[in-house]
Amino acid sequence: MRGLSPVVRGPQYDSARVDGKRYLITPGPTPVPPEVVAAESAPLHHHRSPDFRTLLGETLERLQRVFETEHDVLLFTGSGTAAMESAIANLLSPGDRIVVASAGNFGERWLKLARAYGIEPVHVEHGWGERLDPDRIAAAAGEADTVAVYVTQSETSTGVVHDVESIARAVRPTGALVVVDAVSSLGGVELAVDAWGIDVAVAGAQKALMCPPGLAFASVSPRAWEQSDRATLPRHYLSWRVAAESQRKNDTAFTPAVTIVAALHKALELIEARGKDAIWAHNRRLAYGAREGVKALGLDLYGPDDETSAMVTAFLMPDGIDGQKCYSILRDRHGIVLAGGQGKLRGRIMRIGHMGFMNEFDIVTALAGLELALAELGYRSPVPGAGAARAIEVFAGG
Numbered sequence: 001m002r003g004l005s006p007v008v009r010g011p012q013y014d015s016a017r018v019d020g021k022r023y024l025i026t027p028g029p030t031p032v033p034p035e036v037v038a039a040e041s042a043p044l045h046h047h048r049s050p051d052f053r054t055l056l057g058e059t060l061e062r063l064q065r066v067f068e069t070e071h072d073v074l075l076f077t078g079s080g081t082a083a084m085e086s087a088i089a090n091l092l093s094p095g096d097r098i099v100v101a102s103a104g105n106f107g108e109r110w111l112k113l114a115r116a117y118g119i120e121p122v123h124v125e126h127g128w129g130e131r132l133d134p135d136r137i138a139a140a141a142g143e144a145d146t147v148a149v150y151v152t153q154s155e156t157s158t159g160v161v162h163d164v165e166s167i168a169r170a171v172r173p174t175g176a177l178v179v180v181d182a183v184s185s186l187g188g189v190e191l192a193v194d195a196w197g198i199d200v201a202v203a204g205a206q207k208a209l210m211c212p213p214g215l216a217f218a219s220v221s222p223r224a225w226e227q228s229d230r231a232t233l234p235r236h237y238l239s240w241r242v243a244a245e246s247q248r249k250n251d252t253a254f255t256p257a258v259t260i261v262a263a264l265h266k267a268l269e270l271i272e273a274r275g276k277d278a279i280w281a282h283n284r285r286l287a288y289g290a291r292e293g294v295k296a297l298g299l300d301l302y303g304p305d306d307e308t309s310a311m312v313t314a315f316l317m318p319d320g321i322d323g324q325k326c327y328s329i330l331r332d333r334h335g336i337v338l339a340g341g342q343g344k345l346r347g348r349i350m351r352i353g354h355m356g357f358m359n360e361f362d363i364v365t366a367l368a369g370l371e372l373a374l375a376e377l378g379y380r381s382p383v384p385g386a387g388a389a390r391a392i393e394v395f396a397g398g
């Protein structure tokens, strides 16, 4: 170590702790743009007022455009899991056969939700970090009387974005409904609900849609509506029918998260102004910089090293280094919030989120902070600043 120059001698303080400076570089909740914060902070609408109904109606139309569907997109106050749960409760009856295909923590959430309603799914299990295999899923869905197949688009726990277009195409001939968890992918990578034949896609406000948490959405195809009319599992707060009857009058059945609807109205306006293609390209670019930076630090990626992993970059911790400790140092000392590993990956991997309101400097900050935290835990970057330097090289066109 070189000695400190006289310039930086003297009492030091941790800016993160003292100034509360924070860098939220996680796969959700993600940072919220200032215009969205402003929209959320406007004086509260009453949810039965004409102003709010107009806002809600416009928001629902914008949601349909993000989902790329002409059918209903239903809005629930709750986190993304509320919309996932609605896709179990509204579609199924006791004893129904469903297929859940998983390759990570969020895929497995479908199992937990189904079991909570007394449904035991056929589990097409893949290794964590693998890609879902459309043929295996279609083969399981092809067995008699399969009502629905439940999959994940962006598996946030591993960084893998699954090819739900191919999965939907493979499952279609079996007649089973295709239900997609798009909570962390909607608005961040391509998802064409109608064109791809997806019956139900669920999403949440706090990931690529750049809003605070508190709203969940479910798109419902005509086939899914027919199935929901036959289904007998209990539901009320999450009933699609109850939600749709109010929404068709630009109203909600229950008091919605009014401020988050105002935030979402603005966020969807920003997304439309940017253009989806430009957002997807931006995310792929940030992801590429993140992957290259991680590798330059001498770390191994977890999951595939290709441009489909545009939402989250997951990487393994060096031998003997606890990812949770690294996470805590980054958060508490440097104010940089990344994500650790979930479930069986806890402590073994870390994740950089790059969906929503993120740019090149978030990636550079994450990589620079990671290098400092790893150094504190005894791991040295091959060259000082290697991760940030490589990311800058990528962003400069290298």
Ligand SMILES: *Cc1c(COP(=O)(O)O)cnc(C)c1O
Pocket: 028, 079, 080, 081, 082, 106, 152, 154, 155, 156, 181, 182, 183, 184, 204, 207
């Ligand atoms: C964040 C997320 C969810 C939902 O989580 P909530 O905490 O309920 O919002 C579901 N699936 C995926 C893939 C996610 O990333």
